[in-house]
Structures are given as C-alpha cells and as structure tokens.
Amino acid sequence: MPTKWVLHWHPNPGSTVNSQILNEVSQCAEAINGVKDGRWKATLTLLKPNLREDQSQPGEYPRELLGISLPEQPNKYYFILRGPRIVTEADSSIQVIMEKLQSYKSRIALYFEGYQYQLGDFQLRVGKVVSSHSENLRGIVLEVEYLPISSMEKASQVLGEFVDIWQEAVLKRSLPGSFMHNEPNLSEYGLGDNYTPQHTAVQYAYVMAQLFASQSTQAVRN
Amino acid sequence: MECVVQGIIETQLDVPVLRKVHAVPFVGPVASEVRLLCDLEHSEPTWTVKHIGGAMRGAGADQISVLVRSMIESKASKNVLRLFYGLGYKLENELLRVGFAFHFQRGAQITVTVSSINKMLKLHATDEAVPVTPGIQLVEVTAPATPENYSEVVAAVSSFCEYLAPLLHLSKPGISTGVVPTAAAAAASLMSDGGGTTL
Numbered sequence: 001m002p003t004k005w006v007l008h009w010h011p012n013p014g015s016t017v018n019s020q021i022l023n024e025v026s027q028c029a030e031a032i033n034g035v036k037d038g039r040w041k042a043t044l045t046l047l048k049p050n051l052r053e054d055q056s057q058p059g060e061y062p063r064e065l066l067g068i069s070l071p072e073q074p075n076k077y078y079f080i081l082r083g084p085r086i087v088t089e090a091d092s093s094i095q096v097i098m099e100k101l102q103s104y105k106s107r108i109a110l111y112f113e114g115y116q117y118q119l120g121d122f123q124l125r126v127g128k129v130v131s132s133h134s135e136n137l138r139g140i141v142l143e144v145e146y147l148p149i150s151s152m153e154k155a156s157q158v159l160g161e162f163v164d165i166w167q168e169a170v171l172k173r174s175l176p177g178s179f180m181h182n183e184p185n186l187s188e189y190g191l192g193d194n195y196t197p198q199h200t201a202v203q204y205a206y207v208m209a210q211l212f213a214s215q216s217t218q219a220v221r222n
Numbered sequence: 223m224e225c226v227v228q229g230i231i232e233t234q235l236d237v238p239v240l241r242k243v244h245a246v247p248f249v250g251p252v253a254s255e256v257r258l259l260c261d262l263e264h265s266e267p268t269w270t271v272k273h274i275g276g277a278m279r280g281a282g283a284d285q286i287s288v289l290v291r292s293m294i295e296s297k298a299s300k301n302v303l304r305l306f307y308g309l310g311y312k313l314e315n316e317l318l319r320v321g322f323a324f325h326f327q328r329g330a331q332i333t334v335t336v337s338s339i340n341k342m343l344k345l346h347a348t349d350e351a352v353p354v355t356p357g358i359q360l361v362e363v364t365a366p367a368t369p370e371n372y373s374e375v376v377a378a379v380s381s382f383c384e385y386l387a388p389l390l391h392l393s394k395p396g397i398s399t400g401v402v403p404t405a406a407a408a409a410a411s412l413m414s415d416g417g418g419t420t421l
Contacts, residue, residue, distance in 0.1 A: 084304070
C-alpha cells in the first residue's frame with residue numbers, strides 16, 4: 001500500500017479560495033510534468049445524533065460522526081469519532097444500516113473531486129471542495145501519494161522533498177495562499193507505521209476541521 | 223432480506239465446536255437496535271454489524287410458515303464495539319453461540335446452524351459462558367432473499383423443513399415447537415443407513 005499526505009489550501013488572511021486558484025494549481029501539476037490520469041472523488045459526510053429534546057444530555061452522545069468514502073476502496077466506508085479518536089472501517093452496506101437505525105442523520109456532505117496526475121513514483125490528486133448545501137468552492141485539497149513504500153516513517157523524507165518542490169512551483173504563481181500539511185496524531189487513532197485507508201480517512205477528517213475553522217475565522221473577519 | 227425458521231433438538235452426543243459467535247445487541251438513541259457479531263472461530267476474530275428489520279406483515283405473511291424479514295450485514299474492523307459505545311449505544315445483553323453451520327443448495331442457498339446458546343456471567347468473558355438451556359440446542363434455517371424472489375426462497379425453505387420433519391419441528395421464531403419424540407430413533411436410522419441417505 002502506498003503512503004499519502006493530504007494537504008489543503010490555506011488562503012492568506014483577507015483572501016478566499018476561488019476557481020482561478022484551482023486552475024492555477026492544476027496547471028502547476030502539469031508544469032512539473034504530471035500526466036493527467038483520470039478523475040477522482042471522495043465524500044465526507046457529517047452526521048449528528050438524532051435526539052429528542054429530552055435526550056440531549058451533554059456528553060452522552062458525540063456532537064458529530066464523520067463518514068468517509070474513498071475512491072481507492074469503493075466497497076468500504078469509514079467512520080470517525082474525533083473525540084475518542086476512533087476510526088472504523090466497514091463494508092459500504094454500513095451506510096444502509098445507519099440509515100435504518102436512524103440514530104444519526106446526515107447534516108452536510110463535502111465532496112472532494114478533481115483530476116489525478118502521475119509523476120513517476122508519485123500520484124497527485126488535485127481536488128476542489130464543495131458542499132452539499134452550495135456550489136461555491138469551499139477549498140482545495142492536494143493528495144500526494146508515494147507508491148513504492150507503505151511505511152510512513154520511511155516515506156516521510158521523500159514525501160517532504162516532493163512537497164517542497166511542489167510548494168516552490170506554486171510560489172512562482174504568486175497565489176494568495178499556500179498548501180498546508182498538518183499531520184494529525186495518527187497513533188492516537190491506533191494507527192501504526194504501515195499506511196492504510198484509515199490513515200487517509202483521518203487526514204481528511206482533519207482537513208475538514210481546518211476548512212471549517214478557516215472559514216469561521218473569515219466570517220468573523222467579514 | 224432473509225427467510226428464517228427455528229426449532230430445537232436435544233443433544234445426545236458431544237458436538238465438536240466449529241463456530242463461536244459472540245452476539246452483542248446494542249440499543250441506541252431513537253430506540254434503534256443493532257447486533258454486533260464476533261466470529262471467534264479463527265485466531266483473528268472478525269466482526270459483523272447486523273441489522274434485523276421488521277418482519278413481513280399481512281394476510282399473506284400469516285399464511286406462510288416461514289418468517290420473511292429485512293436483514294443487512296456489514297463486516298467491520300475490530301474496534302466497531304468501541305465505535306458503537308462512542309455513538310452512545312448501550313449493551314443490552316451478550317450471548318455466545320457455539321455449534322455447527324451447514325450449507326445446502328436446494329432451490330435456495332440454505333444455511334442450517336445448530337447451536338447451544340450461552341450467557342456470559344461477566345462482560346465479554348466468553349470462556350465463562352454457561353448454557354441458557356442445557357441439553358437443548360437451537361436450530362436455525364436461514365436463506366437470503368430479495369423482494370423479487372422471496373416467494374421461491376420461502377418455498378425452498380418450507381420444502382427443506384419437510385425433509386427435516388423426522389428430526390425436528392421448525393417454525394417461525396417466537397412460536398415454540400418442542401422436540402420430536404422419535405427424533406433419536408430417526409437420527410439413528412439415518413446414521414445406520416450406510417451414509418446412503420443424504421439430505
């Protein structure tokens with residue numbers, strides 16, 4: 001299994017993300033000789049407990065449950081509870097079970113979609129982030145995948161060097177922001193050095209948190 | 223969707239263990255119930271989340287001798303128990319089923335399980351389980367079905383139950399049956415038949 005870093009676009013203070021930035025980023029991938037290889041899509045769903053008024057005791061139920069589907073695992077689904085640091089893999093049919101149970105309801109979904117590019121031992125995925133509530137661009141994500149190695153520790157230096165090259169290419173375009181990689185503490189989720197789809201799911205959960213946090217800050221500023 | 227009947231037999235012999243399933247029904251908000259099954263047969267336990275839905279109702283359902291109900295399963299990673307606790311679900315009870323599973327292809331994909339049902343005296347203590355009904359084993363006959371083919375599956379399961387009639391009474395879950403008084407003789411007759419009679 002390859003190793004992967006998931007980065008997100010962090011706009012400079014006072015600026016927002018827009019489709020022109022997305023186009024520039026896509027051109028970056030091609031400028032560093034990335035070969036466009038097809039489309040990809042991941043979905044993150046935020047679910048909330050479906051409680052009656054008399055049931056809403058603080059602490060008894062988590063504020064939110066995250067559900068994630070990944071393109072490389074079409075028959076699987078991932079649940080994340082950030083508080084207790086739980087990531088669970090299940091068959092896709094778990095979504096039908098959760099709908100039948102009616103204990104958690106979907107409130108909003110984020111769609112990460114775009115093109116993927118091959119560069120030797122690397123695969124890049126550039127994706128826009130849109131929500132189920134609006135067609136406005138919410139963000140941009142970048143997946144950098146190093147194919148030959150499944151050990152996160154061993155792949156770290158190579159991935160870091162690639163991301164440095166990428167950042168330089170983006171810098172040349174003088175865009176109002178940059179890509180950030182805030183790696184969550186994966187060991188707190190019981191995840192080891194060997195990379196798995198659960199590692200990807202947790203990274204996406206943290207990207208979602210960063211996107212919502214930066215947009216709250218933007219809203220306060222405005 | 224699945225079709226299911228149950229019955230009981232009295233055990234005469236020690237039955238070697240082929241399958242152990244630790245079943246944990248959970249109750250959560252909105253009075254929703256889900257079952258977590260842990261298959262203990264192999265060195266690495268595997269978990270399945272199972273939702274059993276409402277049974278088919280109405281005059282048509284009353285006339286058939288097989289229960290037809292919705293059922294959805296999902297394999298899950300081993301921390302699924304922690305996930306459901308984290309979601310606010312409460313463990314209602316837990317049971318250990320020990321026994322055999324047989325598979326037949328007779329007009330439908332039929333599974334027969336013969337199990338002793340055991341309760342655990344301490345939470346998750348599968349080594350300290352005691353039988354709920356000593357000397358009595360539960361027989362379940364199930365077959366997967368779809369809304370389009372359930373009539374054929376019902377017919378196949380009914381027909382299969384007729385074959386098993388000399389050995390045990392089978393009926394919808396919840397309807398008690400009792401053992402067949404001549405079951406031991408019928409079983410002995412089958413086993414002494416040089417293995418020529420197969421179901």
